Amino acid sequence: MTTRARPRPVLSRWDMPHWMPDSSQTLPARCGEDFTAIRVPADLARPALTALGPRTGPVLANKTTRTWHFLLPSDSILPADWPHGVRVMPKGRSIGIPPLTTTGGLDVHWAVPPGQGSTSPADLHRVLRDPRLLTARAAPAPAEPPAAATAPVRAAAPAQPRPLTSAQLRVGQLLLTGASDAQIAEELGLPVGIVRRHLTSIGRRFGAPTAARRATALLAGGHVSPPPVSMLAPDLAETDLAVLRVLAGLTTEDDLPEDLRPTGLFLDRVDELRERCGARSDPHLIALVAFWELLPNLIAPAAASGKEQLP
Template sequence: MTGRTQTRSLPGGWDTPHWMPTNGETVRRACGEDFDAVRVTADLAAPALAALGPRTGPVLANHTTRTWVFLVPLGAAPPGRWTLGVRVMPRGAAIGIPPIGATGGRDIHWAVPPGQGVTHADDLKRILTGPLPPAAPARRVGGQASADTPDSTRCDAPDRPRRLSPALMKVGELLLAGRSDAEIAKELSRSVITVRTHLRQIGNLFNAPNQALKATALLAGGHLLPPAVQMNAPDLAPVDLAVLRVLAGISRDAELPVELRPTGTFLDYVDGLRERCAARTDAHLIALAAAWGLLPTLTGLVTAKEQT
């Protein structure tokens, strides 16, 4: 992708850059070393990919967090947020790089594997900040459609990107701050019924039925940033972090110890975790964890060194 990048041939005829894993496992790579990365909410990424055409460079997709990451040549992407739902990952932020054969599934995989072309950052920014065309039919990689690639048969990939209204953004911001429905209504001078309608709209937009998943969708999609925090992150054990990931919907129950998998026990554990983190609600707990860098897939702010 850059002058520094070397390629090698892997089985299947792909020409892959040197930073690709060859042991069949996903590895962490830091942005700003071999490539720049632009994180895009799935509903913006799908039509953008169609507009870029067949010579698109590497693109990662994560169906669980509904985010895509376009890898572009090193130093080519102007930093910061380009538009709502689009953010250039900061230098040193760690992202998962799956093996070349990972072209489907709910977790991180290749929507477009390396070796097919190069995405020019200027073209990507022009497309993402301008009017987006409708999403094209599913692109097939290695004979299989990517799980996050737009497809008319999928109900979770609409033709138009989801953009939150100012009212939904404000309700979402207060949700992340741990406000109750009544507190949000009072602060916005709205009725509780109106606030609950807005929360239900956010849930419907992102297929997020509960507070925690709404918080995940708002953060992972780049719609809102985590709230400012006044305290340092408490010392959390690996099981605590596993509970946070499952609560946020970015990991499955299988990651939990057996004794925590039944719903009641899990929810009791979440209650205790909320208290230890001084979180008012489940959504606030997710937002705090993101602000502390404990859920890096929601913010992209944790460096590769911090991941090890």
């Protein structure tokens, strides 16, 4: 079922919570006093937002830090066992609140502006605990997975996969270059919502809920080739390769060293690898690894030989 974008209502100042800035600047507000903020890694936040649908209240996103904040009422009764990487922000911690009109960009902006509803702590907790949304906790694939299996993407492509549309292929190719949703939309002359719909369709097709796993599915299935780069591959330790395998969905967090199993430390290591490799995003990092042939069988033979071409 296709998720329809919710129309944005016309809101007056009286509809806004008291902590919204009455200016054109991003201003600080205190967690635990004005609201309860749940920080979620971007790779989990976007599919969680889709799963919550119209039940979602205010949500902040930041592409630079790759973190989102779901803002709940300050008197919310919260579950205790949030997944690794998800954090209830401490009381008194300040976070930036942008103006209502700030709905895009690299820095903090509204993924869902206030005034449209309130997020249920129980619903958010349930969605974030869904194993299909977890980057480093998915279970191994069953012996005979269904077509829309949600186990980690493996290097070998499914037998006779359904072909992607030409639009999905072009969106996927640009995803591997590190382009944002907005940049892909501008390059292809499409609305951002259509680009996100294509990315969601790719994820559902291959059981790949995160951007990095979509890159793996596109490459391992031979659907697109990694963009060529002139930079030589950096020297990576075995621990670095283990982190990359987990990020790509080729293995689970059980294959990580114990000191990296807390998701926060794992994400810090991913950030370091992105900087060392010159990657603009997690999918771009996966594409670079494929181009450098650092992980065996990450890229399909047809794509590696250049025989697979975009229509």
